[in-house]
Amino acid sequence: MSSEPDDPEVTARMRSAHAVACGFVGAAPDAQPSGGEGQEAWGWRGRTLGRPVTGPYGPGWLRVVHSPLDKATGKLWTGPEAAERLIPRQVPRPRLRRVRQWTEGGDAYKAELYDRAVGETLSPTPVLVTAEPPLTARWWSDLRTALVHLSAVRTDRTAVRQAYLDRAMPKYLAFLGGPVPTRPPSWSTAHGDLHWANLVGPELGILDWEGWGTAPAGYDAALLHAYSFGMPERAERVRQELSPLLDSEDGRFAELVVITELLQSAERGDNVELVPALRQRAKEVWHRTAADGVKVLLREYD
Secondary structure, eight states, X not given: OBOOOSOHHHHHHHHHHHHHHHHHHTOEXXXXXXXXXXXXXXXXXXXXXXXXXXXXXXXXXXXXXXXXXXXXXXXXXXXXXXXXXXXXXTSOOOOEEEEEEEEETTEEEEEEEEEOOSSEESXXXXXXXXXXXXXXXXXXXXXXXXXXXXXXXXXXXXXSOHHHHHHHHHHHTGGGOSOOOOSOXXXXXXXXXXXXXXXXXXXXXXXXXXXXXXXXXXXXXXXHHHTTTTSHHHHHHHHHHXXXXXXXXXXXXXXXXXXXXXXXXXXXXXXXXXXXXXXXXXXXXXXXXXXXXXXXXXXXXX
């Protein structure tokens, strides 16, 4: 989730679109006990707005997506519907019940009515900024199981492209002082945006399926790990719980991919506070990867 947009026109336009969407799907917004507007969840730069509603399926969550009309196609526009059709229920997430699209001038909008998630999101932001709520062993086990089931889904959707890796990894990891691998050991299907604001507890739920698709194997675990770097003890917990996905050749490469992406986004002012930890972790992973390469060579010549 992101904060409310700085541009008041964007805020007003999206709130108006949300009211229109309520009418389209037959839902009514839930008010706060004080009679306020209810909880709002904003996407990046006001691209999306979600709020709790009461609808034909009971308590729900209504999310409105905006796009310029000429860009209302492709992966991000169709991701939630594709996820509802293709991803097995062993990957816990709110059901998508209704979808309605409409246009206003040069703008396209889409309303997505979901079941209400059980529990609360674990952080108001992708980066974990407060103490992690108590997560049970069952929650972590369910997350590992979900990622395994997700990784096996067959799709032609792409979350991370090889062309991006070839271009960005040498640039943003140049400080490592040596050759940086850009070809992943293997690919699998990933959520693509697995961070703390997209996870629900105490019962596991995974939100926001816009960008899912193929990525280097271990990508989701690596992303959640990186978004924990602001709280080292929590990052260590992620390493322990997701070690089957992180402590491998695939996992180490995925960490370098994620670090590349976050260093690039930091140039735009996003999560700048993570940069020192990202660079330090990249050095640790790169040295481990180089050491593994030497061991392979030694075995080949043994």
